[in-house]
Amino acid sequence: MNMYQFYQDAYQTVLDTSVVSLTEQRLILADTIFYPHGGGQPGDTGALLVDGRRIDILDTRYNQDRSQIEHHLAEPLTLEPGTQVSLQLDWDRRYRLMRMHTCLHLLCHLIKDPVTGGNVGEQQSRAEFDLTEPLDKRVLEQQLNDLIAQGAEVSTEWLPESVLDEQPDLVRTMSVQPPRGQGSIRMVRIARNDYLLDYQPCGGTHLRNIAEVGQVRVPSIKSKGKQNKRINIELVD
Ligand SMILES: [Zn+2]
Structure with a gap:
């Protein structure tokens, strides 16, 4: 690696x-x-x-x-x-991408249903879930902003790849399996003191603290299938 x-x-x-x-x-x-x-x-x-x-x-x-x-x-x-x-x-662009990317991890905390996809963009990002219950975009937006305002530390650690065989449910995304065959896997942990919000393999770039995401909007939740819903996220500034 x-x-x-x-x-x-x-x-x-x-x-x-x-x-x-x-x-x-x-x-x-x-x-x-x-x-x-x-x-x-x-x-x-x-x-x-x-x-x-x-x-x-x-x-x-x-x-x-x-x-x-x-x-x-x-x-x-x-x-x-x-x-x-x-x-x-180009730090302005990357920092926006880091805010967006870190925010998608927070969606994984708020929604426990299977993640089927995700994409980070400068203007808008999205995550897709197979939802078991209907989701209101205004409620979700409020939950996200409350969570962000409380803050939580983001840290990373490298673990032997075998951890994924022992605990396959660590991988939240059905469509994106972490790359295998390099011996170790990078885990991202989001936690407020002892309260763990999210812990999953991820090779991306993250904020140090979720408070840096700032205020977000959920402009739409779109249906992509019977259960599959696409949640769009925008940064307010
Ligand atoms: Zn990540």
């Missing part, structure tokens, strides 16, 4: 690192603070700083076999392996 810097500190906005390879505007670096598209969260954007130049990074994604993270450069460039470079994250 490569312990990229975005796993260690989701709040780091700049990083000095070095080039591993660059082919067809796809740049692989020794380390990165850029989150690669996955688990319903979009890839990070920002800039590469090298030799006094600034080149936009338009997207970040895993390569085909998920062994490397590729930064998609906005323009062609020649860089030798080992070249020292700096990364600069």
Whole structure:
């Protein structure tokens, strides 16, 4: 498991690192603070700083076999392996994504029914559940905002992958199984003192405290099937 810097500190906005390879505007670096598209969260954007130049990074994604993270450069460039470079994250965008992403975990706390999907966006995010009971969007919005206002710490830990065989119900999402075969799995814990709100495998970037989500809106709950409902979430500011 490569312990990229975005796993260690989701709040780091700049990083000095070095080039591993660059082919067809796809740049692989020794380390990165850029989150690669996955688990319903979009890839990070920002800039590469090298030799006094600034080149936009338009997207970040895993390569085909998920062994490397590729930064998609906005323009062609020649860089030798080992070249020292700096990364600069588009923090405003990422922070909104972190607020959205962390809020989706809170939905998993409030709704115990099976999660069937989810997607994090800058303007709107969504989570889908197979609901056993009807859900009122205004009630849910109030519950979410009350929860956020009370605050709770978010922390992560790495556990051996075998924990998922022993406790398969740790995985809340039916559609997104955590990647296996790398030996360890990243668990995200949201807790207020001893009160556990959410605990599930997740490789995404999260806030330190859920209070940072701020006020949210639930503009709609849409029916996607007999039981399946899509809950849309927006940040108020
Ligand atoms: Zn997460």
